[in-house]
Amino acid sequence: MSATYMYNCSMCPYFGKTKEEILQHLVRRHKNEPKFKVHCSKPGCGSSFNKIRSFSQHLYRKHSSDVLSEIESDEEATTEEMSFTCEDISNEELTPEQDRKRSEAQFLLKMIADHNLSQRAIEDIITSTKLMLNEQSNMIKLELSKNIPENIFLQLDFNQIFRDASFCGLETQHLRERYFRDKLGYIKPVPVKLGSEFIQKRLKQKYRFVEKEHYGYYIPLFQQLAELLKMPEIKDELNKETENTFEINDFYDGSYYQKQYFQDHRNALLFCIYYDDFEIVNPIGSHKKKHKLSIFYWTLLNITPEFRYKSAATQLLAIAKATHLKKYGMKALFEDFIHSMQELHRGKVLTINGEIQTVYGTLYCVIGDTPAAQYLGGFKEGVGNAEKPCRVCEVSLENIDYSFSDRVSKLRNEEEHRDRCGILEELKGKTLQYWSKKYGVSRRSELLDIPEFEVTKCILQDPMHVLLEGIVKLELQLLLTSFIEKKKYFTLGDLNRKIKNFSYTVEEGADKPQVLEKKALDIKKNFPMSAVETKNFMTLLPFMIGNEIEEDDENWKNFIRLLKITLLVISPVASSNTIMSLRQLIYSHNYSFRKLYPEVLFTPKLHYLIHFPDQILKFGPARNHWCMRMEAKHGLFKNKKWKNFKELPLSVALHHQRWMCLQQCGSNGKTEVYLYTGDSVSYGVEWHVQQLSDTVRNTLLIHNPEFEAQQVLQSNQIEIKGITYRPGSVLIEDYAEGDIAFLIIKHMFIFNNKKYLECSRLEILFYDRSVNAFACKVVSENETVCICTQDLKYKWPQIMHSINGTIFIMLANVDFCWD
Structure with a gap:
């Protein structure tokens, strides 16, 4: 052939x-x-x-x-x-009948989980489809009876044929759920009693006190793990070998991974859990927070960072009403998880795809906003009510204003923390309140029962809440108030016109900054932007107003320091340069902040900032610690229209488990594209080989020695593992100490599933401190270089905008900053 x-x-x-x-x-x-x-x-x-x-x-x-x-x-x-x-x-x-039934079940599951159809709507679809097929059966019978001999025609059982092809065995919710469980890997949430209370209820014309039980729901961990480990992509991720490099790219490169247990079990599963309170509706007035839920997710850190926090890779651990969790505690809700972690630490025998395996693992870290992280660790949620407000170090509330470095405050000791928890368990009344406030500890955390887990080290600070939802918003309010009301550099109207008329990129336009009202500058009120909008506004503000600020303005200099800190902290790569730069920048920023804004209270988040260098050193780039993608998963529940709010935690858990079952289903078992469906390539124009420059042809020959194609595809947009490239995007070609080289994409070509970028070189004219960017120009349109995307050291495009015809490039997603 x-x-x-x-x-x-x-x-x-x-x-x-x-x-x-x-x-x-x-x-x-x-x-x-x-x-x-x-x-x-x-x-x-x-x-x-x-x-x-x-x-x-x-x-x-x-x-x-x-x-x-x-x-x-x-x-x-x-x-x-x-x-x-x-x-x-x-x-x-599968037999043809089983194959057809599986396809029908997967279709119904898609309607329920992906398109949010109710069970009643599903049953209407089944009934209507059956009626339609019956009518078609009668019509076919009538046509065939005219052309087929009677003795053959009578042998055809049309009713049986169409009955088998019309959702047979899937007519009721019970039958569907059973099929999903037995054949598609659906895992049903398990109820657990959190507590009970006596409420007044009218029974037989009289009000009586009856006991009402309150339940939370968890998903059995080992059942989830067995289904997850069947995924071909997950198997590949677990078998992937890590490379020893000088860069800090992930958890494996952090110093905490050098603990003896992880060295003895190099293939151990590393778990990360996330906790948050959220509402799936937006009620107002007295009904606010009525349906607030507490939700716990988990994910495997063994998965590559690009896919680790995708919604499909993030599993549901447990869910309950927020009021019930705060009232009764999380001990009952976490019992299955704690027990599972203890078994995994010793080694758990699991049967995966018919193969018996011994699996090791433990909880590696916890992420969440400050109140959630404090609650999980057993620390004071309201840090203002504790004499020791930091869960990482022993800094006192009265000295927090002057703690500008992580080397000044003594770190909490894990053994001492456990001793304090033991002491608090024996105390009562005012004595308990006094020592609880003294230690900054509310209770003994359930996480202390997990082997190898240290609550004083492994509950990480979240860059999104500490910076983008905290310090950055506060400093933007203070900075703009100073520039607009005191120094009169520009007016609020001038700033809003710049926000409206700025030339945003496609990515920036999706979350472009909002126009500001005067009340937005009031530090007593919330700055009206989301975390992503705040990040975009912060990085674009120098391009908008940088040339209108006096060169020696100390407020602006300190803002640029905060900008550098933010870009370094949320970068997906880090190195020793990152650690040293951050320590110096954070010290300078916090010291200057105290001098520039003496009337503003020194918030605990400014103190938490000093722990990021050490956190990156121990656990890898802080971008892998933020809650941005975890919070994005809440959209799965918020986008569904809920009509019945009775036992809402169960409804949410069921919806998630059906959706997760759908994500893991493939045409013949587990899907091959659970984590990644491949690169996205927008169709462009097919170029003949003779149209390519010598640079591109030579690069194609190097990567494809038997290159004989007549045509290659030229595309205007390529997305590789979430990173988008377009003509005009700026990349870092090379970086050496004190020297940096930029490229600007001219054309993009695809051949043999590889992506090639034809670029022009940029010449650096100067570095502008007021804009925190390099002024550049194109060296020559005719002189180009061609790079395969696989060979890029820094894969991420840099922030580029034009000011008065000059190209300005701001460094982002790198492990260093320029000064």
Whole structure:
């Protein structure tokens, strides 16, 4: 069998000979998958599509004249010679009836979990479909009776044929839930009694006191783990070897990972849990916080940072009403998790895909906002009511104003903390209140029962809440008040016009800063921007007003320090340069803040800032510690329209588990695209090889020694693991101590699933401290370099904007800052 090329499915190992075969396969196997994405496999193309219809139109418009696989003879093209396909798996594991029922169940699950249809709507769909098929059955019977001999016609059981193809065995909610559990890996939440109270209830014309029990819900950890470890991508992530580098790229590169347990069990599962209170509705007035929920998630730190906090990779641990959790505590809710961690520490035998494995693991860290983190660790939630307001060090409340370095305050000792918790358990009344306030500890945390976990070290500070939701908003209010009302650099109207008329990039435009009202500058009120909007406003403010500020303005200098601190802390890469720079910048910033704004209270978040260098040194880049992506998962519940609020925690848990079951389902078992569906490539123009510059052709030959293609795809947008590249994006070509080189993308090409960037070099004119950016110009439009995206050291595009015709580039997502 000879072929120009075969059509291969990017979601499973299927190969087809014709366009029709690949399209039929996608409709039959993958149309109900939640992460549908298909790539054109024609050499020189590589475009990606999220809809079958778009892919079909692309094939018939762009590749309609291609010569596909031609069978030279029946002897040469046999079934045995065909490549491994999805259909091969299906025929071995499922009968046609079972395969059809699975497809129907997955369709119903998609309607319930992805499109938020009610159980009543699902049953209406089933009933209507049955009626439609019955009518079609009668019509087909009538037509066939005219053309088929009577003795053959009577042998056909049309009712049985259409009954088997119409959701048989899935008619009721009970049957559907049972099928989801037995065949698709659905895990049902388990209720646990948190406590009870006596309430007045009218019974037989009289009011009586009756006991009302309050429940929370948890998801059995080992059941979740067994399903998760069946994912092919998760298996690959666990078997991935880590490289020893001088950079700090992840938890494995931190000093805390050098503990003996982790060195003895290099493949141990490292768990991270997150806790938050949120509302799925936005009530006003007296009903505010009526439906507030406390939710716990967990994820595996063994997963690559790019995919670790994706909604599908983040599992539900437990959920309860916030009022019930605060009243009765979290001991009962966490009992399964604590017990599971203890078993995993010793080694737990699990059966995964029929293979018996001994799995090790433990809780590695906890993330959350300050009140949530304090509660999980057993510390005072209201840090203003504690003499020791920091869970990391022993700094006192009266000395917190002058703690500008982490080397000044003594760190909390884990053994001493456990002793203090033991003392508090024996005390009562005012004595308990006194020592609780003295220690800054409310109770003994349930997390202390987890082996290898240290509450004084492993409950991490969150960059999003400490910086973007805290210090940055406060300093923006103080800075703008000073510039507008005291120094008269510009007016609020001038600033708002700049915010409106600024030339935002596509990414910045999705979360561009809001126009500010006068009350937004009042420090007693909240700054009206989300965390992402605040981050964008902070980084773009120098481009907006930097040239209007006096060169020696101390307020502006301190803001630039805070900008550098923020960019270093939220960077996905770090090194020893990061640690040293942060320590110096944080000390200078906090010291200057105290002098510049003496009328403002020195908030605890300014103190928490000093612990970030040590946290990065121990646990890796702080971007991997923030709650941004975890909070984004709340949207799964907020976007659903809830009508019944009775036993809301159960409803939310059920919705999540159905959705998670859908994410893990594939056409024949567990999905191959659980974490990543592949790079996104926008279709552009096919370039003939002769149109390429010598630089691009030479680079293609280096990476593809047998390069013989006639055409390559030129695209205007490429997304690789969440990083988007476009013509005009600026990248770092090289960085050496005291020297840096920038590139600006001119064209982007795709060949053999690799992405190549043709770039022009930029010449640095000078570094502008007032803007915290480099002024640059293009060296030559004709002189270009070509780089494969795999070879980039700093993969992230830099922040680039033009001021008065000059290109200014601000460093971002790097491990160093410039000064």
